[in-house]
Amino acid sequence: MKTLLLTHPLPAKMFADAVHGIEPKLPLLEYRPGLADTELADVEAVLGWRFPEGVAARLPRLRWVCAVGAGVDKLLVPELPPPVRVSRIVDAEQADGIAQFVVLMALRHARKLPVYEAQQRKRQWTRQAIGALRCHVGVLGTGAMGSSVARMLQAVGFQVTGYSRHSGQSLPSVLGGSDIVVCALPLTPQTQGLLDAKTLALMPRGSYLINIARGAHVVEPDLIDAVRSGHLAGAALDVQQHEPLPADDPLWDVPGITITPHIAAQSSPHTIALQFVQGWRCLQRGEAPHNLVDRARGY
Ligand code: GLV
Numbered sequence: 650m651k652t653l654l655l656t657h658p659l660p661a662k663m664f665a666d667a668v669h670g671i672e673p674k675l676p677l678l679e680y681r682p683g684l685a686d687t688e689l690a691d692v693e694a695v696l697g698w699r700f701p702e703g704v705a706a707r708l709p710r711l712r713w714v715c716a717v718g719a720g721v722d723k724l725l726v727p728e729l730p731p732p733v734r735v736s737r738i739v740d741a742e743q744a745d746g747i748a749q750f751v752v753l754m755a756l757r758h759a760r761k762l763p764v765y766e767a768q769q770r771k772r773q774w775t776r777q778a779i780g781a782l783r784c785h786v787g788v789l790g791t792g793a794m795g796s797s798v799a800r801m802l803q804a805v806g807f808q809v810t811g812y813s814r815h816s817g818q819s820l821p822s823v824l825g826g827s828d829i830v831v832c833a834l835p836l837t838p839q840t841q842g843l844l845d846a847k848t849l850a851l852m853p854r855g856s857y858l859i860n861i862a863r864g865a866h867v868v869e870p871d872l873i874d875a876v877r878s879g880h881l882a883g884a885a886l887d888v889q890q891h892e893p894l895p896a897d898d899p900l901w902d903v904p905g906i907t908i909t910p911h912i913a914a915q916s917s918p919h920t921i922a923l924q925f926v927q928g929w930r931c932l933q934r935g936e937a938p939h940n941l942v943d944r945a946r947g948y
Pocket of ligand 1: 717718719720721862
């Protein structure tokens, strides 16, 4: 069962080595532009992050797509035939890493670290009120990432409310009651652009946004306006609509917005390879791979 590696921008060799460390004979093909249709004709599986344009339509024998991460949004392309199964990596260590990043950014904001750093530059020794323990955090998304984020935030004393389509709370009430909002949603047509001028306006004045999901959840010009106008205190964006974020992107220059390059957490190549090989073995036995996503739902 030949597998095509579509891991760009992560190096395919890193994954090939990890997979071959577990299953040395597993046939792998590293994608490169210009690969002939004859080389793609017998590909039955993909291990990847995103489909380059037009590639899905050139894989007539494709049966399974395994994402190298938790999110599958860049792999659910319209050309993917309906019977193709799609799975993702479920990694508690990655979820904890994401949660740690969120706690770092939430505490940094709630304990006013940027204020003290600015004061230090001016040699100014001024105490500010401490309100972190009464801080309410709304976590949008209650899946593997959102639950881990909520647990870790609670462990350091934040008051946490989780929001999902089925949580029984309305999005406006969660946004309106949160000093900090964390986006941990899957990216689907329903959640794309969810955080726009209208929804950001529902967040209280002086509140803060942390996005560890996908850049496309946020309408970035609307966020910039919300921060520049002083409605939001700022945002920590580990993900952006355009990655890598171009050097001339206006997000870089907004006081209060912290940009990190999609580093909140990543599964190790070994963990990804282990879960991929498990799925590959399932298919060889005629069984379904683990951690399948519901393609209609998008996660
Ligand atoms: C990272 O963004 C992932 O989807 O795992």
